[in-house]
Amino acid sequence: MSFLYRNTRKKEEAVTASQAILQGLGSDGGLFVPDEIPQMDISLTELAKMDYRGLAYEVMSRMFTDFTEEELRYCINSAYDEKFDDPAIAPLVSHHGTHFLELFHGKTIAFKDMALSILPYLMTTAAKKNKMEKEIVILTATSGDTGKAALAGFADVPGTRIAVFYPKSGVSPIQEKQMVTERGKNTFVAGIHGNFDDAQTGVKKMFSDPVLRKELDEKGFRFSSANSINIGRLVPQMVYYYYAYILLVNAGEIKAGDKINVVVPTGNFGNILAAYYASLMGLPVNRLICASNDNKVLYDFFTTGVYDRNREFILTTSPSMDILISSNLERLIYRIAGNDAEKNATLMKELSETGKYTVTPEMKKELDKFYGNYADMDTVAAEIKTIYEEDGYVVDPHTAVAAAVYDGYKKETGDETPTVIASTASPYKFTRSVMTAIDPSLEKEEDFALVDRLEKLSGVKIPQAIEDIRSAPVLHKTVCEIDGMEQVVRGFLS
Numbered sequence: 001m002s003f004l005y006r007n008t009r010k011k012e013e014a015v016t017a018s019q020a021i022l023q024g025l026g027s028d029g030g031l032f033v034p035d036e037i038p039q040m041d042i043s044l045t046e047l048a049k050m051d052y053r054g055l056a057y058e059v060m061s062r063m064f065t066d067f068t069e070e071e072l073r074y075c076i077n078s079a080y081d082e083k084f085d086d087p088a089i090a091p092l093v094s095h096h097g098t099h100f101l102e103l104f105h106g107k108t109i110a111f112k113d114m115a116l117s118i119l120p121y122l123m124t125t126a127a128k129k130n131k132m133e134k135e136i137v138i139l140t141a142t143s144g145d146t147g148k149a150a151l152a153g154f155a156d157v158p159g160t161r162i163a164v165f166y167p168k169s170g171v172s173p174i175q176e177k178q179m180v181t182e183r184g185k186n187t188f189v190a191g192i193h194g195n196f197d198d199a200q201t202g203v204k205k206m207f208s209d210p211v212l213r214k215e216l217d218e219k220g221f222r223f224s225s226a227n228s229i230n231i232g233r234l235v236p237q238m239v240y241y242y243y244a245y246i247l248l249v250n251a252g253e254i255k256a257g258d259k260i261n262v263v264v265p266t267g268n269f270g271n272i273l274a275a276y277y278a279s280l281m282g283l284p285v286n287r288l289i290c291a292s293n294d295n296k297v298l299y300d301f302f303t304t305g306v307y308d309r310n311r312e313f314i315l316t317t318s319p320s321m322d323i324l325i326s327s328n329l330e331r332l333i334y335r336i337a338g339n340d341a342e343k344n345a346t347l348m349k350e351l352s353e354t355g356k357y358t359v360t361p362e363m364k365k366e367l368d369k370f371y372g373n374y375a376d377m378d379t380v381a382a383e384i385k386t387i388y389e390e391d392g393y394v395v396d397p398h399t400a401v402a403a404a405v406y407d408g409y410k411k412e413t414g415d416e417t418p419t420v421i422a423s424t425a426s427p428y429k430f431t432r433s434v435m436t437a438i439d440p441s442l443e444k445e446e447d448f449a450l451v452d453r454l455e456k457l458s459g460v461k462i463p464q465a466i467e468d469i470r471s472a473p474v475l476h477k478t479v480c481e482i483d484g485m486e487q488v489v490r491g492f493l494s
């Protein structure tokens with residue numbers, strides 16, 4: 001059964017899955033959403049017999065309906081292979097009855113690898129299907145992790161180039177080093193004097209600038225996006241929520257059909273939206289717990305129904321969640337507005353003009369499945385230390401945000417439903433924050449000295465991604481102003 005993907009701001013704009021992946025974004029800045037979410041018609045007991053790739057096929061084939069089986073299996077098998085340092089691809093680790101779904105076993109040790117390992121294959125396959133012969137130019141804004149994962153995925157992929165913009169003072173030292181040492185010949189990386197929202201807004205602006213689009217078209221280029229505004233990022237992320245579920249079934253923790261809670265440390269609202277889509281497909285989910293850091297715009301939204309980005313942007317120890325404009329929330333707003341593009345477009349216009357909007361009480365009622373809360377930096381540091389002391393397990397600051405919010409949720413609600421925490425990054429990516437949370441006296445040590453200490457402390461081998469950048473030369477030195485991004489892109493393409 002096939003269906004189309006529709007622009008959240010323009011009802012008449014509807015495209016196939018492969019076209020939505022190629023375009024990345026709707027023509028006027030809206031996002032593509034599936035016209036329907038098909039039901040998973042294979043029983044959970046049957047799914048529980050599958051490995052990651054088999055399961056990925058069952059989920060993705062229901063969403064990407066214009067890909068052939070051969071095309072999809074090729075994409076899946078090329079993506080989820082030995083690049084991952086764990087044969088399970090996304091192993092589930094349990095401590096004190098809480099289940100951490102480790103999504104950081106890919107090439108760049110953040111959960112972004114789960115989708116960005118497959119996106120280049122989906123995109124080049126989509127280009128072939130649609131007889132698109134232009135060179136694809138991936139424009140990416142990153143709060144730290146998407147950048148490197150997208151660079152790794154698209155590096156030296158024929159027919160593509162990729163440009164990444166990151167906030168110069170808003171990422172961890174390891175995150176920055178990972179990006180600026182990227183070797184791919186078709187890659188370009190620039191820091192901007194601004195925050196993630198500035199980078200994301202700048203990229204979206206270039207996408208919807210008709211003059212720039214035409215100019216590039218004439219030169220044989222076509223923009224696309226590797227951010228989670230691209231539906232090609234979200235669908236692969238639905239897979240691992242199903243996977244976590246069947247791992248719990250196979251471990252005897254739950255019976256097929258039991259409900260689970262999912263806790264997601266959230267920034268751009270992509271990861272948790274994928275969990276929501278999985279639940280709409282039929283995955284038994286009780287609550288979706290949306291965990292924010294000090295930039296708690298989503299917590300405020302879920303409690304009041306008012307989305308308000310007019311506030312201070314706080315740089316935290318979980319930089320990949322330092323976001324005030326959560327792009328993917330738009331997909332949820334569209335849905336709770338009754339799939340009404342006009343209503344959604346009005347709210348998004350308010351957001352861009354006044355920085356805020358309010359949903360109606362009827363819309364707010366549709367948000368029942370979500371629970372939002374936040375953890376500030378001190379709470380996060382204490383959480384890292386506690387989990388380490390109780391379980392000898394070291395989590396990164398993003399995962400710790402989720403764990404802390406979950407602690408609060410349990411106290412507040414008494415809900416004992418089995419729960420999966422999306423563990424979104426390796427602690428090695430945020431060594432400084434992690435190690436000083438455990439022992440503040442380490443403040444003065446160098447980054448790689450801390451890496452070595454973390455290995456001793458956690459007993460987890462230093463990932464290849466970290467070894468690779470220890471002595472790698474810096475190859476990307478561009479830094480620009482927010483309003484200089486377009487010029488930089490022109491330069492990269494000339």
Ligand SMILES: *Cc1c(COP(=O)(O)O)cnc(C)c1O
Binds near residue numbers: 321424425
């Ligand atoms: C990107 C990221 C997040 C936030 O995910 P969203 O899909 O943007 O909500 C959380 N943790 C880490 C480590 C990330 O890289």
